[in-house]
Amino acid sequence: MKESFVSIENLDLKYQQKSVLTDLNWIINKGENYVLYGESGSGKTALAKIIAGLQNAIGDVKINFNAKSHLPEAVLFVESWYQFKNLEGVANFYYQQRYTSQQAKDTLTVHAELIHYGKEKGLHFDQVEPILEALNFSAFASSQLIELSSGEHKKLQLVKALWLKPQLLIIDQPYTGLDAASRKNLNVLLDEVSADGVQLLLICNDAELPTSINRFAEIVNEQIAISNSKAVQLVSNKKHTKEIPDFLKESPAFSSDNVVKMVNVNISYGEKQVLKNIKWEVKAGEKWLLQGHNGSGKSTLLSLINGDHPQSYANELYLFGNRRGSGESIWEIKQHIGLISPEFHWYFDANATVWQSIASGFYDTVGLFQQLPYTKSAQVDELTAYFGLTKSKNELLSTLPLGKQRLVLLARTIIKNPELLILDEPCQGLDQDQTEHFNHLVDELCSNGMTLIYVGHFESQLPTCLEKRILLEKGEVKVVESLNIEILS
Structure with missing residues (x-):
């Protein structure tokens, strides 16, 4: 018994x-x-x-x-x-x-x-x-x-x-x-x-x-x-019939043909070298997959692009056509970028409401500290509806399930139709249908010319628009290659 x-x-x-x-x-x-x-x-x-x-x-x-x-x-x-x-x-x-x-x-x-x-x-x-x-x-x-x-x-x-x-x-x-x-x-x-x-x-x-x-x-x-066995989870045949909001159909205004350019970039903490002689160029409209083992340097690489890393000034790094340290502020850099990452989610203000969290993406803050003009408020409402979050818009972010929290921050990431979209494992915590829904949105956004850097370990959770791949290994560029979309999808 x-x-x-x-x-x-x-x-x-x-x-x-x-x-x-x-x-x-x-x-x-x-x-x-x-x-x-x-x-x-x-x-x-x-x-x-x-x-x-x-x-x-x-x-x-x-x-x-x-x-x-x-x-x-x-x-x-x-x-x-x-x-x-x-x-x-x-x-x-x-x-x-x-x-x-x-x-x-x-x-x-x-x-x-x-x-x-x-x-x-x-x-x-x-x-x-x-x-x-x-x-x-x-x-x-x-x-x-x-x-x-x-x-x-x-x-x-x-x-x-x-x-x-x-x-x-x-x-x-x-x-x-x-x-x-x-x-x-x-x-x-x-x-x-x-x-x-x-x-x-x-x-x-x-x-x-x-x-x-x-x-x-x-x-x-x-x-x-x-x-005694898991029910087979078939790929959803559900058609995402919601049309992408009009303000996201417009092509981003690029400030330069080169979004990112790194020339022999090195990052060290004491005797520990995290990035070694990185050479990488991301041109406007390109869609990149960034991969590497845990600890390979991906997060540090992205922190240079986001403007968050203080050692960026000691390297030859160009963002949106300007050499880093030539006078632009971190906030001027962030105006070009939409970002989601697990680490950013950690530090986000969980006491903001869903609506406030999405709206804060216009100002790159971790909460909403000013009143939005009518046009921007309407855009927040549109995107909230697109993600199916309207019923939750007045709830605190911290009260939502983890998957819905991530959807809120994803909406925040794209609200300003950024020149560069950086998605660092964006589908963590999402179920299969939410993942498919989000990657469908990424594909639509990028069809309008948006530049993309996407970090993902699971090949089954990648959008189909990805064109190129850079692979890091122990802080060095191991592979740069074009992608076979059929294999990834």
Whole structure:
């Protein structure tokens, strides 16, 4: 007879008077490793937090730990979104601070963070080293937490979880921000801890999963539907019949034929060289795919283009026809650019409303601090409707599911019909239909001549308009090539 490990009975969860989970019942038996999937906003993360004891709900949740196991009697929830703190225990950082932290030294290094975690949990440090190597994370030991990209932060949280090996390990979006090699190695590590007695609950819609996964659960209509195999998610045949707003059909006004030009660009932090002799030219109207392993230098490269990196002045870098440091301000640069990235999402003002968040894109601020003229207000309304966010326009950004938050920031990115669109893993947290919807929009925008730099690890989540690819490896340009659109699509 099967023995239950997690038992959930008559679970009800409401959020702002709206039912999310209703009379939900779910039994996870010992030895069952689950994937929990469903549409964005269906309640997956909320349910996981309830199981982990991090969120309250009406109902009964019992966990039957194995007292004879050598593993800790614990449930560990690894968030898709991780907020680190500085040495004073404060998480109040600003976006550009990541690139100036060498002067401040105000956060722990990765090594110090792991030492602290190991002492807190009573773990042996020699046991974490194989995990660091498997996830290609050993080289980040001396890096401060604030210097890490979203993918690198994800790796750090995964390293801790795999090191601790709790009896129940719940990971929200385990593959977000990870390159292909890291995703593969993570699955091997998850299979290893499963063989050692850890039960897994992964929240994701991904197809490449650990072989130890043997159960699937989907949240449908506020209930759990269970099967031994995942329902096939066919590519949506839904036609996106909404017409793109007229103000986004206009071709951007280019200030130069060369949007970006880098000549032997080098970026170093002390003795650590992050970018080495980068030569790259992006001409007006080109559509580029930027790729590379975690830690290859992609985020640093983009920070130079965004005007956020102070070392740009020490290099031969041209943006929109002007050499960097020739008198233009960071805000003058940002007027040409629409940007979305996981890191920017971290630092955005979550207490702004949906409407305010989108409108702030006109002024490149992290909140709306002035009243919009009628024409701009109308454009915000149009774009809010296009993304299906009209009903949520007065809600705080922080109250929305992660997928909808990302859609809001995507709308903010394009509101001013920028000369250059920089999309750094824009589909993180979106479900399949939202991803298709957004990439359809990107294709439409770029058909009007907009310049695009797109960062994406998953080839199934790329727009079809991409024409060229630049690949970074250990801070150097490894490949520059034209793309075969059919392969990518």
